Amino acid sequence: MATLKDVAQLANVSMSTVSIIVNGKAHERSISDSTIEKVMNAVNELGYAPNSNARSLRYSQANRPKIALYWPFDTRTNLLSNILTDINMQIHKNKFDCELIVKAYENDYIEKNSKEIINNSFSGVIVGGPSQKDVSFLESLETMVPIVLINRSSEKLSTVNVNSKSIALMAVNLLKQAKKDNVSVVGIKDTYTASNQRTKDFIRECKNESIKINQKNIIYAVNDFNKGIDVAKKYIMQKNKSDTIFCESDVIALSMVYYFNKKNIKIPSELSIISIGTLGSNFTKYVTPSITTINVPSDKIANQIIKILMKKIENKNDKLPAHITVEPELFVRESFPEQ
Amino acid sequence: MATLKDVAQLANVSMSTVSIIVNGKAHERSISDSTIEKVMNAVNELGYAPNSNARSLRYSQANRPKIALYWPFDTRTNLLSNILTDINMQIHKNKFDCELIVKAYENDYIEKNSKEIINNSFSGVIVGGPSQKDVSFLESLETMVPIVLINRSSEKLSTVNVNSKSIALMAVNLLKQAKKDNVSVVGIKDTYTASNQRTKDFIRECKNESIKINQKNIIYAVNDFNKGIDVAKKYIMQKNKSDTIFCESDVIALSMVYYFNKKNIKIPSELSIISIGTLGSNFTKYVTPSITTINVPSDKIANQIIKILMKKIENKNDKLPAHITVEPELFVRESFPEQ
DNA sequence: CTGAAAGCGCTTACAG
DNA sequence: CTGAAAGCGCTTACAG
Numbered sequence: 001m002a003t004l005k006d007v008a009q010l011a012n013v014s015m016s017t018v019s020i021i022v023n024g025k026a027h028e029r030s031i032s033d034s035t036i037e038k039v040m041n042a043v044n045e046l047g048y049a050p051n052s053n054a055r056s057l058r059y060s061q062a063n064r065p066k067i068a069l070y071w072p073f074d075t076r077t078n079l080l081s082n083i084l085t086d087i088n089m090q091i092h093k094n095k096f097d098c099e100l101i102v103k104a105y106e107n108d109y110i111e112k113n114s115k116e117i118i119n120n121s122f123s124g125v126i127v128g129g130p131s132q133k134d135v136s137f138l139e140s141l142e143t144m145v146p147i148v149l150i151n152r153s154s155e156k157l158s159t160v161n162v163n164s165k166s167i168a169l170m171a172v173n174l175l176k177q178a179k180k181d182n183v184s185v186v187g188i189k190d191t192y193t194a195s196n197q198r199t200k201d202f203i204r205e206c207k208n209e210s211i212k213i214n215q216k217n218i219i220y221a222v223n224d225f226n227k228g229i230d231v232a233k234k235y236i237m238q239k240n241k242s243d244t245i246f247c248e249s250d251v252i253a254l255s256m257v258y259y260f261n262k263k264n265i266k267i268p269s270e271l272s273i274i275s276i277g278t279l280g281s282n283f284t285k286y287v288t289p290s291i292t293t294i295n296v297p298s299d300k301i302a303n304q305i306i307k308i309l310m311k312k313i314e315n316k317n318d319k320l321p322a323h324i325t326v327e328p329e330l331f332v333r334e335s336f337p338e339q
Numbered sequence: 340m341a342t343l344k345d346v347a348q349l350a351n352v353s354m355s356t357v358s359i360i361v362n363g364k365a366h367e368r369s370i371s372d373s374t375i376e377k378v379m380n381a382v383n384e385l386g387y388a389p390n391s392n393a394r395s396l397r398y399s400q401a402n403r404p405k406i407a408l409y410w411p412f413d414t415r416t417n418l419l420s421n422i423l424t425d426i427n428m429q430i431h432k433n434k435f436d437c438e439l440i441v442k443a444y445e446n447d448y449i450e451k452n453s454k455e456i457i458n459n460s461f462s463g464v465i466v467g468g469p470s471q472k473d474v475s476f477l478e479s480l481e482t483m484v485p486i487v488l489i490n491r492s493s494e495k496l497s498t499v500n501v502n503s504k505s506i507a508l509m510a511v512n513l514l515k516q517a518k519k520d521n522v523s524v525v526g527i528k529d530t531y532t533a534s535n536q537r538t539k540d541f542i543r544e545c546k547n548e549s550i551k552i553n554q555k556n557i558i559y560a561v562n563d564f565n566k567g568i569d570v571a572k573k574y575i576m577q578k579n580k581s582d583t584i585f586c587e588s589d590v591i592a593l594s595m596v597y598y599f600n601k602k603n604i605k606i607p608s609e610l611s612i613i614s615i616g617t618l619g620s621n622f623t624k625y626v627t628p629s630i631t632t633i634n635v636p637s638d639k640i641a642n643q644i645i646k647i648l649m650k651k652i653e654n655k656n657d658k659l660p661a662h663i664t665v666e667p668e669l670f671v672r673e674s675f676p677e678q
Numbered sequence: 679c680t681g682a683a684a685g686c687g688c689t690t691a692c693a694g
Numbered sequence: 695c696t697g698a699a700a701g702c703g704c705t706t707a708c709a710g
């Protein structure tokens with residue numbers, strides 16, 4: 001990478017002159033046109049780009065903490081988009097004077113980013129959507145930088161999780177109130193995480209309350225907007241199907257409901273649906289029928305993440321990982337019968 | 340802000356020692372426990388935080404271009420969330436080795452951020468959702484840094500816009516094919532922008548094609564998920580209502596359709612609906628009935644933004660603002676009668 | 679109109 | 695076990 005010095009040498013002028021020209025102050029400082037030309041030629045020849053770190057250092061620019069949000073780069077449709085928006089808002093609300101840097105990473109390969117994490121380039125790191133492998137890697141890192149995982153568990157790193165058991169209990173309560181004792185389940189197929197914790201918790205709580213779930217009535221699907229169609233088809237083909245579906249993701253539930261409408265299956269009279277919500281509650285509120293969801297509250301998650309980081313950045317001695325659990329939010333709507 | 344030097348002085352040790360300890364290498368370098376304690380006390384007393392610019396400079400860390408995305412901090416539900424996700428993806432796809440920094444700003448007050456923009460702290464700046472005032476301010480800035488505005492027009496700054504006229508033409512074509520010659524319009528009420536360009540364009544094109552729009556059949560509403568309810572109520576109360584609605588935002592269209600369903604107004608046989616789509620096409624695809632939308636393609640917009648910035652960062656001489664127009668995408672669905 | 683020098687805050691190779 | 699010094703790349707006040 002060419003530096004100011006290189007440019008100065010090539011153009012046969014001093015570094016000051018180059019600096020002035022590169023910063024667009026040539027005329028203000030009445031640099032001669034010939035010098036400007038010489039310098040700009042050198043700049044282009046060398047492909048010079050100023051080093052922003054040096055610049056910022058020189059400017060003694062407010063040394064704001066830098067927070068990095070690592071984000072699997074192919075994530076578009078889930079919780080993470082909301083969380084990013086909410087992190088942005090919470091930084092503002094908490095008047096946290098920091099710089100938020102969004103870094104895409106590839107699942108299973110967050111180690112490629114290890115150098116910048118260890119180097120303490122950041123004052124805090126938030127990791128969304130890590131695989132098991134990514135989590136293990138991050139845990140192995142010898143770094144002072146506080147790392148917060150979103151919806152993952154770890155002994156060593158801080159975590160903010162939605163309370164998976166609460167989700168299960170909320171769902172089970174709804175079932176009990178409506179006297180539903182037999183449920184079909186739609187779970188998410190995920191390559192990168194030992195996912196399905198929420199579905200597992202739900203299944204366990206159902207057992208506790210003697211709500212029946214036939215193994216054959218559990219359908220797994222990729223968390224994709226279109227997959228609800230397949231899921232609905234599979235559901236319809238089931239023998240001994242239950243009249244109730246618990247769905248791990250509203251992303252799937254949307255198209256599922258659409259297909260049931262098409263097939264004239266009446267919701268909720270013939271079929272009741274509860275879904276976990278990750279999209280933000282507005283997206284399931286105005287479909288017909290509106291979908292009863294137990295929502296993962298991205299705003300609360302973002303808020304807790306920011307609080308943890310602010311605290312740990314404030315107090316370096318606070319080395320213990322924080323583990324915060326956030327409660328889900330129930331939205332009772334038309335897809336599930338009123339008690 | 341305390342520096343390493345301050346800590347060293349207070350702890351009565353050299354800067355090297357402080358640096359080693361602060362970086363967690365105390366044991367590896369066998370620093371005595373008493374020294375560690377002295378230093379950590381000083382660190383805490385002064386609230387020392389390392390200057391990451393100096394650090395990065397010292398590490399000669401890859402001097403990646405920094406791209407700042409300015410974003411009105413209260414924006415949650417519209418296009419911008421998608422664009423951020425897409426910018427992230429496009430950076431990856433284009434193998435653009437840069438740092439993406441997300442900065443929240445308050446509409447009408449982007450000037451608060453002017454210093455960091457002028458300083459060349461960034462190699463490129465993307466601005467989403469600026470008000471007229473913000474645009475004027477940015478235009479007045481004497482800076483070498485390329486600035487790209489999303490969906491705004493400017494002579495001086497680069498812009499990436501969805502082709503508003505194409506949207507209008509697509510909508511008008513649908514109307515003509517379906518022999519609709521009388522339309523109601525739902526427009527967005529926006530505090531910060533001379534918005535409604537799209538609605539204006541649509542109205543103009545309708546005139547060109549002799550499609551009637553009664554002034555009384557134009558309803559304005561804030562772009563909020565719940566506002567479709569009010570809009571639908573107002574529509575229902577209209578005298579001489581048309582049997583077709585053109586809606587400027589799918590955010591509004593969702594709840595509007597929901598309310599029409601409730602009131603048993605049959606779509607599309609009694610009432611046809613076309614909406615501009617900003618949410619991403621999946622969100623209007625699986626509501627019942629699915630909504631015909633003309634979508635603002637956030638992926639294409641993001642792609643163009645990144646291309647402009649890559650080009651301008653590559654070639655400093657390229658000072659002329661780029662003006663890129665991106666074509667909308669039509670999704671014909673159930674809310675509008677098949678031709 | 680242009681240059682030499684100081685210094686932003688940090689880390690590391692080296693010396694002791 | 696700890697310190698003095700060099701240097702990362704830049705900008706600016708000063709000198710001429």
